[in-house]
Amino acid sequence: MEMRDQILASAQRLVQQRGFNGFSYADIADEVGIRKASLHHYFPTKTDLVLTLVEVYTAQLEAELLRISNAPSPANAKLRAYAEIYHGTLESGRMCLGGMLATESLTLDPALLPSLKRFFARNTEWLTEILAVGHVQHLFVLTGSAADHARMLLSALQGALLIARATGDHAAFDMTVSLLISGLLRKG
Amino acid sequence: MEMRDQILASAQRLVQQRGFNGFSYADIADEVGIRKASLHHYFPTKTDLVLTLVEVYTAQLEAELLRISNAPSPANAKLRAYAEIYHGTLESGRMCLGGMLATESLTLDPALLPSLKRFFARNTEWLTEILAVGHVQHLFVLTGSAADHARMLLSALQGALLIARATGDHAAFDMTVSLLISGLLRKG
DNA sequence: GTCTATAACGAGATAGAC
DNA sequence: GTCTATCTCGTTATAGAC
Helix, strand or coil, X not given: CCHHHHHXXXXXXXXXXXXHHHCCHHHHHHHHCCCHHHHHHHCCCHHHHHHHHHHHHHHHHHHHHHHHHHCCCCHHHHHHHHHHHHHHHHHXXXXXXXXXHHHCHHHCCHHHHHHHHHHHHHHHHXXXXXXXXXXXXXXXXXXXXXXXXXXXXXXXXXXXXXXXXXXXXXXXHHHHHHHHHHCCECCC | CCHHHHHHHHHHHHHHHXXXXXXXXXXXXXXXXXXXHHHHHHCXXXXXXXXXXXXXXXXXXXXXXXXXXXXCCCHHHHHHHHHHHHHHHHHCCCCCHHHHHXXXXXXXXXXXXXXXXXXXXXXXXXXXXXXXXXHHCCCECCCCCHHHHHHHHHHHHHHHHHHHHHHCCHHHHHHHHHHHHHCCECCC
């Protein structure tokens, strides 16, 4: 793997596990095996690095969303596949990159905020579409607009991830996912 | 107000807005008007300070939970009152103290974790009781156990707070709260 | 209880050789 | 592209005077 990609992979893990204010260039340098100063050749500032991270993370997400959207599965299975992404994040001891940065947003360079907003907007948009499709197919019963349910689902998944970090209770995370999806189904 | 309480109030705001790794003793010293070194007289280490903060925050919560429990209102109104606490937190530009520390938990002194877990356990326990009461009164329709719904509600509120920090969309937070409660009601 | 002074360390970032 | 060396600043924490 190219050095630039090694740096990004290391930094991504560090942000997701420890937060923007919880890691340093020294951590990355140790991990990828070059000196701190050399990192500045690839990313002049920490903000540059994390901005790239948010863009890469959003692009990774986009690929997963397209993969799920294009699968020949019903809307509820697509929601499960989406939740499965979060499950994998939890299993790897990480928070969602977007969620982590969201909590720290008051301490971040404001230049990061537009990309961060776009990340959440894209998640909400995709979920809204899936929910709308499931609704017209009489698969889901919605008590509010598809967009409202989308924001609620996104909130619940981010929050379940956050809480599982404190409690260590992964089974509770899985139960919350199941409840969220079963609550949408006809005859719930 | 006593100096110790001023320090706690300042530190609480700083943790909720910026996180454990996002503030320093210098920030508190500036705010309460004494020197950095004097802060160590009250709280020898940063971990001591934040441990006290978690205990105080949990005690503040307990008082609010009892106030709501003792009110002569139906279970759905009690849920609304509980959600109102989060609304106030959002309006003051803060994250839940527990939620903020949860995301940072991998960087915290492990001595903080038991208190942090108790905070979440108490929230879940209280919500479970309210949901169970509303259920036997045929006010709520539950698609899982009361404890499952409690964890889901707590997750959704924490997550909605987190997302509102990134998007700045307070209306979305309110919609999520409404949807969470209306989704529980009979004939929802 | 609050201060000055300072220790000891780590942070992000830069200069310039190779 | 990677290095050594260094700068400047901020961090938590301590010592000891008042």
